[in-house]
Amino acid sequence: QVHLVESGGGLVQAGGSLRLSCEASGSTESIHAIAWYRQAPGKQREWVATTGDGDSALYADSVKGRFTISRDNAKNTVYLQMNSLKPEDTAVYICHAENKLGPVADSWGQGTQVTVSS
Numbered sequence: 001q002v003h004l005v006e007s008g009g010g011l012v013q014a015g016g017s018l019r020l021s022c023e024a025s026g027s028t029e030s031i032h033a034i035a036w037y038r039q040a041p042g043k044q045r046e047w048v049a050t051t052g053d054g055d056s057a058l059y060a061d062s063v064k065g066r067f068t069i070s071r072d073n074a075k076n077t078v079y080l081q082m083n084s085l086k087p088e089d090t091a092v093y094i095c096h097a098e099n100k101l102g103p104v105a106d107s108w109g110q111g112t113q114v115t116v117s118s
Helices: none
Strands: 002-007 010-013 018-026 031-039 046-051 057-059 067-072 077-082 091-099 112-117
Touching: 002 091, 018 031, 018 091, 018 112, 031 077, 046 067, 046 077, 057 067
Parallel strands: 010 112
Antiparallel strands: 002 018, 018 077, 031 046, 031 091, 046 057, 067 077, 091 112
8 A cells, every 4th residue: 555645735926836745655666657636626636747657747738838747766755846836726736646556556645735826
């Protein structure tokens, strides 16, 4: 089982930056990829970015060019650098670990709040 803990959220003005962290513990060797999702009040959970084997990275169109996902394997930590933040980026950001055994074994973190003021 994989346990995920997010940190780094907070309140920032539009145009500012934040860096989120997602630290994994437990059976980290079973992780295939780690993704960030976000959920704003009254809206469905939205995929933001994914990093997988070989430091590959995929981004949602809404964040492409502004957000960067990276990983430090030695620390079992994935980061989400968020630049040029907009009020519409306000959401709870949630870390998700895709397990090599399939979706039934995937893990979710509790999330960290990001609020962008205009």
